[in-house]
Amino acid sequence: MLGCLKTLYLYFTLFTLFMLIRLLKFLRVSENSLGRVELRIYEMIPGLLIWVTFILAVVLSIFKSLWVIYFVIILDVYWVIRIWYLFVYLIVSWLRYIKSTRINWQAKVQEFPNWQNYIHLITLPTYKEPYEVVRDTFDKLLESDYPKDKMVIVLGGEERDQDNFLQIANRIKSEYGDRFQDLLITIHPQDLPDEIPGKGSNMYHIGKKAAEYFKERGIDYSQVIISMFDIETWPDPHYFNALTYYYLSSDNPEHFSYQPLVLFNNNIWKSNILVRVVASSTTFWLLTDMSRSERLFTFSSHSMSFNTLVNVGFHPKGVVTEDTRIFLQCLNYFDGDYQAQPIFVPVSMQTVDIGNLWASFKNQYIQIRRWGWGVEHFPWMMLNLVKNKKVSWKKKFRYLWNQTEGVYTWATLPILILFLGYFPIWVADATIHYNVLIHNTPQILKQIMNFGLAGIMLISLLNIGFLPPKPKDVSWIKYPLMILQWVLFPITMILFGSIPSIEAQTRLMLGGKFRLGFQVTKKN
Numbered sequence: 001m002l003g004c005l006k007t008l009y010l011y012f013t014l015f016t017l018f019m020l021i022r023l024l025k026f027l028r029v030s031e032n033s034l035g036r037v038e039l040r041i042y043e044m045i046p047g048l049l050i051w052v053t054f055i056l057a058v059v060l061s062i063f064k065s066l067w068v069i070y071f072v073i074i075l076d077v078y079w080v081i082r083i084w085y086l087f088v089y090l091i092v093s094w095l096r097y098i099k100s101t102r103i104n105w106q107a108k109v110q111e112f113p114n115w116q117n118y119i120h121l122i123t124l125p126t127y128k129e130p131y132e133v134v135r136d137t138f139d140k141l142l143e144s145d146y147p148k149d150k151m152v153i154v155l156g157g158e159e160r161d162q163d164n165f166l167q168i169a170n171r172i173k174s175e176y177g178d179r180f181q182d183l184l185i186t187i188h189p190q191d192l193p194d195e196i197p198g199k200g201s202n203m204y205h206i207g208k209k210a211a212e213y214f215k216e217r218g219i220d221y222s223q224v225i226i227s228m229f230d231i232e233t234w235p236d237p238h239y240f241n242a243l244t245y246y247y248l249s250s251d252n253p254e255h256f257s258y259q260p261l262v263l264f265n266n267n268i269w270k271s272n273i274l275v276r277v278v279a280s281s282t283t284f285w286l287l288t289d290m291s292r293s294e295r296l297f298t299f300s301s302h303s304m305s306f307n308t309l310v311n312v313g314f315h316p317k318g319v320v321t322e323d324t325r326i327f328l329q330c331l332n333y334f335d336g337d338y339q340a341q342p343i344f345v346p347v348s349m350q351t352v353d354i355g356n357l358w359a360s361f362k363n364q365y366i367q368i369r370r371w372g373w374g375v376e377h378f379p380w381m382m383l384n385l386v387k388n389k390k391v392s393w394k395k396k397f398r399y400l401w402n403q404t405e406g407v408y409t410w411a412t413l414p415i416l417i418l419f420l421g422y423f424p425i426w427v428a429d430a431t432i433h434y435n436v437l438i439h440n441t442p443q444i445l446k447q448i449m450n451f452g453l454a455g456i457m458l459i460s461l462l463n464i465g466f467l468p469p470k471p472k473d474v475s476w477i478k479y480p481l482m483i484l485q486w487v488l489f490p491i492t493m494i495l496f497g498s499i500p501s502i503e504a505q506t507r508l509m510l511g512g513k514f515r516l517g518f519q520v521t522k523k524n
Contacts, residue, residue: 090287
């Protein structure tokens with residue numbers, strides 16, 4: 001029922017906007033002005049949906065308390081069903097992960113006689129990260145069982161950090177330069193027009209330089225597989241063999257992005273408890289989508305054909321969340337004939353814990369708010385993907401719905417569950433407090449939420465299976481804590497979920513000086 005209401009709500013909003021745009025055209029607003037107006041309308045939709053929802057929740061709680069009580073019971077039941085529904089997909093993904101760990105990927109890829117014709121381009125954009133973070137990533141690349149003479153690494157720094165970057169890059173070049181086919185050093189110029197300083201614009205610069213590198217050497221772009229990693233990404237030793245196998249197994253590998261399982265394990269044992277829950281929650285969210293490839297967008301570190309990247313014009317220079325936008329660019333470029341291929345071989349990254357508790361919490365908030373800024377894809381999809389007549393309406397709606405419903409429920413659902421459970425009772429007219437349903441609502445909601453908590457605790461057991469070996473200097477008591485920490489999940493859903501997501505979508509709605517740029521989360 002809730003899903004139907006949300007669908008009708010979205011349809012009504014889109015219809016209203018369509019009629020408004022038609023009206024502007026009828027009034028003969030200039031094409032450029034119309035485009036800007038249309039863009040701003042689309043940017044405002046997600047934030048408006050959130051705030052209209054919250055305002056209605058307050059107003060109806062005061063004037064129609066019984067309606068809201070019925071609604072919140074339905075909402076809580078929906079949330080519990082959703083937890084158990086996603087738990088099924090988690091189990092499926094977990095089993096696929098276990099299966100992938102038992103496959104000899106090196107032997108599998110050697111079944112293809114031409115496998116050695118392919119070069120892996122690994123990009124590592126960096127900004128102010130210390131030498132130790134960069135060094136550890138290169139050490140992990142050396143542990144790969146894929147031939148290093150088939151790897152070209154690009155370490156890409158920023159002109160804003162040039163002196164510090166060149167010291168680190170020259171040191172890395174001297175220590176690792178002869179361990180791979182090649183190691184390129186690039187510096188992204190600052191203050192270029194139509195750019196937002198950040199990973200996307202740096203990746204655009206890296207892509208252009210890599211294209212020049214391969215062109216000068218007469219290497220066909222279609223023979224290059226690019227892996228776009230964050231600087232602290234540690235690929236599993238078997239990742240590049242598994243990636244090559246999936247690439248060569250496909251009839252049309254240039255129509256796929258390849259999404260590995262992203263774990264935040266590099267420093268998981270020494271991270272504080274709230275940061276650990278947020279990091280593990282992110283992994284589980286990705287796992288549920290990896291078992292439903294029709295819902296899967298690229299996230300964080302991933303891979304694709306370099307030829308495809310060149311054809312779509314490289315990474316966008318003016319967006320913050322470039323990891324998902326590059327997938328959408330490809331989806332639109334190929335008229336819907338593009339999708340994300342899950343690879344259940346992990347890459348590991350760092351949590352945002354930097355030792356200091358409050359600084360780590362701030363770091364975590366900034367990271368989630370940056371991910372929440374992924375709502376910037378909605379106006380782009382409305383202006384590009386929806387208007388692409390070669391993409392089927394079924395596919396348009398599916399990706400648009402997945403994007404819109406995801407950011408909407410992320411921002412609203414946890415707060416509505418917490419808020420609507422009690423507020424209507426507090427403000428209800430005294431005459432209806434004798435209603436049996438209102439009187440028993442707290443106990444009803446408590447029992448419903450207990451079912452949800454049981455699902456979360458089962459999920460916590462799966463978390464143990466993804467942990468790396470415990471360091472010797474970490475107490476054994478951390479094992480039970482890794483399970484018990486999940487009782488804090490409702491808190492993290494709001495503090496490091498709903499609130500930063502609401503802020504991001506509200507900033508996009510307001511526009512102008514409120515817009516977010518790319519903020520780097522500090523790594524140790």
